[in-house]
Amino acid sequence: MRHPDWGDERNLETFGRDFGPHGHEYTLDIAFDGPISPDDGMIVNISDLKPLLKTALEPLDGQFLDVGHPQFATQRPTAENIALLLWQTLPHSVASGTLRRLRLQESRRVRVEITPHTMKTSRTYEFAAAHRLFAPQLSDEENFGRFDKCSNAAGHGHNYNLEVTVAGAPDAQTGFIILPQKLDAIVDAEIYARFDHKHLNVDCPEFRDLIPTSENLAKVIFEILSARLKNDGFELAKIGLHETQKNYFEVEAGDLQ
Ligand code: NI
Secondary structure (H helix, E strand, O other): OOOOOOOHHHHHHHHHHHOOOOOOOOEEEEEEEOOOOOOOOOOOOHHHHHHHHHHHHOOOOOOOHHHHOHHHHOOOOOHHHHHHHHHHHOOOEEOOEEEEEEEEEOOOOEEEEEOOOOEEEEEEEEEEEEEOOOOOOOOHHHHHHHHHHHHOOOOEEEEEEEEEEEEOOOOOOOOOOOOHHHHHHHHHHHHHHHHOOEEHHHHOHHHOOOOOOHHHHHHHHHHHHHHHHHHOOOEEEEEEEEOOOOOEEEEEOOOOO
16 A cells, blocks of 8 residues: 555655555445345346456455556555445446445454445454442342352453544545544543553543443443544444444444534
8 A cells, every 4th residue: 555646754644554555455345125026036136246347346355456547547546446446336226225334344343335425444443341230329138149250349340442434535635434543542542541450440531421332332432432532523323332242332423412
């Protein structure tokens, strides 16, 4: 990933380790909606879709995109720009189906989503924290009745997975909605500094009068990140919080109004 008008130093500063040649195994996910055709009982027949996908994907597959595809002579091959190219290349109407959503997964941590009216990028982070589910107005016995072992007096821990989704258009120069290093630095300053390797009940003033369930943690994280990103000129669309493999919580913009 390289901006041709910039020197190596500025490229390295902007794109970090994405600056040098490297590869991804991208996964494309597209969704159509529409009426079910009475002829074949389908919205879109996969046989109709396959050649269209082949036409869209073949020029990208196995290429060194910076030099191997004309689109990226002038644009950076970020997941945002690749997703936009696919959104423009793929037909939006196939049989009785209309293209409603395109997702491009670049890596386990990075995904871009396009719908007719929005574009979003998501990055995933992990942090560890301890908590005790405990309502101060209840007795220890009542707390154990309600929260069971989650009310263990010394607490217990989770490795939380946090997915941060930012909405917007890619920057014309960098090709990113938000530079990865920028979002990493914000999550570092606002989330890791507050909560990573902390006991939420003991160390974190946010939970002095708030039970640190993942509902409340998700709400607190959304409010902190939303305010910080807004201050920096970005729009937080959603956060998703995996407490365990079984338990997931999310807050979308508008949910807390
Ligand atoms: Ni827990």
